[in-house]
Amino acid sequence: MSFADRFGYTRPEPQRTQIERDSDAVRLVLWNAVSRDGKSPLAAYRKLCEYSQQLPDANIWSDTYADEFARLLLDQMTWLDVYDALEAEASTMKGQSRAELQKSVNRALSRSGIAYEMRDGRFEFYEPVANEFETRHDEDEAIASLTDEFEPVRKQYQNALRNLRSMPANLEGAVADALNALEAVAKIIEGKPHATLGDVARNLFPGSPGYHVPLRLAIEKLYAYSNQLPGARHGRYAEPDIAHAETVMVVRMAGAILTFLVTLYRGEATAGSSGSDFDFEF
Incomplete structure (x- = not known):
């Protein structure tokens, strides 16, 4: 390629x-x-x-x-x-x-x-820091997971990476496409065209220990972030004050959540070696 x-x-x-x-x-x-x-x-x-x-x-x-x-x-x-x-x-x-x-x-x-x-x-x-902490290919894992029914999402997440890596970068566009890709995954998982990421997040970890609650809320809050960033998901009523490193973090986090949700949806993630007696599931 x-x-x-x-x-x-x-x-x-x-x-x-x-x-x-x-x-x-x-x-x-x-x-x-x-x-x-x-x-x-x-x-x-x-x-x-x-x-x-x-x-x-x-x-x-x-x-x-x-x-x-x-x-x-x-x-x-x-x-x-x-x-x-x-x-x-x-x-x-x-x-x-x-x-x-x-x-x-x-x-x-x-x-x-x-x-x-x-x-x-x-x-x-x-991305020298991403090299140091071995996180630079999290986006690639997200792209690799978005196959079959998630193929349209793959294209949208690729748009997020394109906006992030363009010269000059379109930072709010990168955030918008990354979080729109997350919303698209929610619609596919729920089987409802009007489903949101919040709908999926509320169904995460049924019957699991309480420490999963803040994790579920964190996933919802990332979506809220994109709704409040000017020009990302709503009108660009003000100049967004967003740094490139911040955008990289948001896009990378969205990719990690994408991979996680798709993995759960396909039934490929279990607690495994954690010592718990429950499976991760919706």
Whole structure:
């Protein structure tokens, strides 16, 4: 799956956008990779033709002659194509050479203020703290759980991630889509088109110990948060005061709850090793 498909981007217009300009340092890293640090413009030309899905001109056969055409090809590539090409280059490398490419890419991204990083040869959203606490892929688990009857919800939650990871980010849109996805799960679970997350939450943990009550309330309160955030689920009557980190937390929490509710609905979650004698259920 391409970089654009994974992060929900559409191909940009031909004119250079801000992110195109911000990606110039990354473009230079690609040039160094395909031209063998500038030693072979001909190799760069042939590689860039491949990445641009163009047939190379047989009359371009020398480094001197290829240099101008290779640089023109590179300049015409969209930033999405550049990122895909760098992933393709990384896939052909191993060991130290791959590590050096990733180091150069990440240095260029950091210098340009672009919130991505290359890890294991692929671009990922840059979240150093999430890496430390191993929470960065909670959203991926939510996406993976939303199959079969939950497929429409999957698309809405992907919209939340797209809004969160776009440049610039649409923070209130990310909150709205994440919580709308939760509401959609509630409608499917309850089998009622007008069901709400509160309806599902009230049916959680029947007969379980009292300490599940605040957990149930927390799920309901997350939904209330989105109702009160200007522009998220109701009219944008004021400028929302919301930080990117806060939005990441809300979207990630929504994803975790999505996974939990779908797991319960499918009867796949039990108390197990907790020592309790009851099953988690609706």
